[in-house]
Amino acid sequence: MTAILAASFGLDGFRGQPPIRLRDDPLLRRQEARESNARSYPRRIPLALTEARGIYVRDSAGQLFIDCLAGAGTLAxxxxxxxxxxxxxxxxxxxxxLHTLDLTTPVKDAFVEELFAALPPAFARDARIQFCGPTGADGIEAAMKLARTATGRRTVVGFSGGYHGMTQGTLAIMGNLAPKRPLGGGTGDVHMLPYPYDYRCPFGLGGEAGVDAGLALLDQLLSDPESGIVTPAAVVVEVVQGEGGVVPAPLRWLQGLRRLTRAHGVPLVFDEVQTGLGRTGRLFAFEHAGIEPDVLVLSKAIGGSLPLSVVVYRAELDCWAPGAHAGTFRGNQLAMAAGMATLRRIRADRLDEHAAVLGARLTAHLRAIQVDHPCLGDVRGPGLMIGVEIVDEHRPPSRTGARPADGELARSLQRQCLERGVILELGGRHGAVVRFLPPLIVEAAEVDEIAERFRAALRAALAERASGAVPTGLAAE
Known part of the structure; x- marks a missing residue:
């Protein structure tokens, strides 16, 4: 039966199937009854998945979907x-x-060689690697611990809109307030600064003036003896904010950030948990700016779909004691094997370049749709990491032209896309940014199909809003 189903995977099978019906499945009912209230994706994507290949997944009813979530970017x-x-x-x-803690094996050695060969040569030449617990959050925890140990300082600088994980330490440098409120904030030893979000410039300026203001503020905080902020142990930043709404940092701002942190002796930590390995059109997103970090955190795609997290950093920082950061499952041999195979395929097929071309194609489609639909306030993002910010075009804009976010319409649009066989996730302020993270192997015809389904879903969501119709939920069996 599996072979028969697998034969229908692909764009022809996807186009040829009957209209999608979201059914009430016993697996979903048991999940709802037994799993934690903290579960998230099944609330918005109520599917029981049974088979998957390439960019496609099949649910328990035999229906095919294009997966533009791809494990939040894990499935390169x-x-x-x-x-x-x-x-x-x-x-x-x-x-x-299969379980070796941090003892070495031929697979581990080959994985490290493959990863270092993919890094910029100047960075790799003098780098060290730490295998962490198998999550990006643990990698960020390790990076902060490393920087604090190396500098003897405690404070860390994070940015509004940032997402670095759900542990207590990473929550402290998270922008989103919702997970922090029940815990009393938890922001000790952390200073949050504005991220250069051009569409919603925190300084009300936008463009180059917004970049200048952000760099001037950071310079003042690091230079002014009356700033109230002691020199931090690290600056932790996403080159492109993912969960924060697919917000790419301007290249000049990144270059200025690198210049200022180096001038003040502050280790610069790049969180490339979601952007690493070709997602943005380069193997690593920081390469777009022609700079290098002091510390690089990688997870998601680095494990080839299995759990793995590493921190790669300059040797001069390698002064923590043996056992200063550990984790039982940091020796995940299957993930290292899968990650090595993924790295080799990405480099051999130049999938970073492929992502740049296909991402530009999808962006062009989305911007063409935007022309007739002003509720698409902004279309942005490099490579195959694209965000579409949904806004209320009937409300007045800010001084920089951005209209208020419309999370309700975004949720309706997400559901309409799902009913047309396209799995998308939301993010950003008020959950109003529709995020596209398809696997890097997506082809041009599939990108075109995704865009057409999105266009149809948008029309349906707008019609639903205009009629005042209330979604009825899952269809009955």
Missing amino acids: LGHNHPDVVAAIRATLDSGLP
């Missing part, structure tokens, strides 16, 4: 890529111990 090569499956099988068949 899509689902069950032959290279990844073969690497996992070969590791299992080899008799290699």
Whole structure:
């Protein structure tokens, strides 16, 4: 049966299927009854998945969906890529111990060699690597611990809109207030600064003036003996904010950030948990700015769909004691094998360049739709990391021209896309940014189909709003 189903995976099978019906599945009912109230994705994407290949997933009703969430960017090569499956099988068949803590193995050694070969040569030449617990959050925790140890300082600078994980330490440098309120904030030893969000410039300026204002503020805080902020142990930043709404930092701002942190002896930590390995059109997003970090945190795609997290940093920072950061599952051999296969395929097929071309194609489609639909306030993002900010075009704009976010319409649009077989996620302020994170292997015809389905979903969401109709939820079996 699986072979028969697999034969229909692909764009022809997707186009040829009957209209999608979101059904009440026993698996979903049991999930709702037994899983924590903290579960999130099933509330917005009520699917029970049974099979997946490439950019497609199939639910328990046999319906095919294009996956533009891809494990929040984890699945760089899509689902069950032959290279990844073969690497996992070969590791299992080899008799290699699957759990080694941080003892080395041939697979681990080969993974490190492959990763360092992908890094900019000047950075890799003098770098060290720490394997962390298998989440990006643990990687960020390790990076902050490393910087505090190396500098002897405690404070960390984060940015509004930032997302770095859900541990207590990473919540402290998160922009989103909702997860922090029940915990009493938890922002000790952290200073939050404005992120250069051009569409909603925190200084009310926008463009180059907004970049200048942000850099001037940081310069003043680091230079002024009356600023009230002691020199921090680290500055932690996403080159492109993901959960914060796909907000790319201007390249000149990144270059200025690098210049200022170096001048003041502050380690610069780049969180590339979501952007790493080709997502933005370069292997690493910081390469667009022609700069290098002091500390680089990688997860998601680095494990080839399996849990893995690493911190790569300049050797001069490597002064923490043995065991200063540990984790039982930092020796995930299957993830290293899958990650090595993923790295090799991305580099061999130049999927970073492919992402740049296909991302530009999807962006062009979305901007063409925007012309006739002013509720698409902003279309942005590099490569195959694209955000569409949904706004209320009937309300007055800010001084920089941005209209208020419309999270309600965004949620309706997400549901309408799902009913047309396209899985998308939301993010950003008020959950009003529709996010596109398809696997890097997506093809031009599939990008065109995604855009057309999005256009149809938008029309349906606008018609639903105009009629005052209330969504009825899942269809009955």
